[in-house]
Amino acid sequence: MTVMAYLALGSNMGDREQTLREAIRRLHGRPGIRVVRISHVYETDPVGYVDQAAFLNMVVAVETELSPDQLLEAALSVEKELGRVRTIRWGPRTIDIDLLLYSDDTIQTEQLMIPHPAMTERAFVLIPLRDVWEGRALPVYNQTIDHFLMPMAEDLKGVRKWGTINWEIASGPSGS
Numbered sequence: 001m002t003v004m005a006y007l008a009l010g011s012n013m014g015d016r017e018q019t020l021r022e023a024i025r026r027l028h029g030r031p032g033i034r035v036v037r038i039s040h041v042y043e044t045d046p047v048g049y050v051d052q053a054a055f056l057n058m059v060v061a062v063e064t065e066l067s068p069d070q071l072l073e074a075a076l077s078v079e080k081e082l083g084r085v086r087t088i089r090w091g092p093r094t095i096d097i098d099l100l101l102y103s104d105d106t107i108q109t110e111q112l113m114i115p116h117p118a119m120t121e122r123a124f125v126l127i128p129l130r131d132v133w134e135g136r137a138l139p140v141y142n143q144t145i146d147h148f149l150m151p152m153a154e155d156l157k158g159v160r161k162w163g164t165i166n167w168e169i170a171s172g173p174s175g176s
């Protein structure tokens with residue numbers, strides 16, 4: 001069975017754009033995952049640990065045949081392949097991939113919570129999610145994304161549209 005899932009991607013170390021592009025390409029290249037929509041890319045101020053560079057953040061919508069646990073494992077594998085090292089909580093990272101939503105499912109295990117527990121408190125997640133979301137109410141919350149963004153007026157200043165990524169461009173001698 002194929003379901004829609006939504007993944008948040010963020011990077012603030014190295015070539016942020018190239019890292020995001022490569023993460024999308026690698027996710028799409030995994031068996032059972034097909035990237036179907038990508039948001040705009042937003043440059044965002046760091047949250048939590050603020051003594052670090054700005055992030056590039058985005059959200060991808062994927063069709064997947066994987067279970068939620070398998071999809072999380074694929075995302076963590078891509079993080080590792082792209083040099084993610086977990087040292088400081090909310091600290092600098094080459095890539096961060098979070099599973100936000102998996103169909104309309106609610107999941108609470110030691111390894112995985114869906115919907116992502118903090119997503120409705122983070123403008124840097126909600127704004128790109130809105131780009132790829134169908135506009136209906138979010139599962140579980142029965143509220144739209146805009147409902148959660150309205151009280152975040154101050155936080156919205158820290159999320160600036162940066163551009164877009166063409167992740168389907170081939171790399172290597174015949175690519176650009």
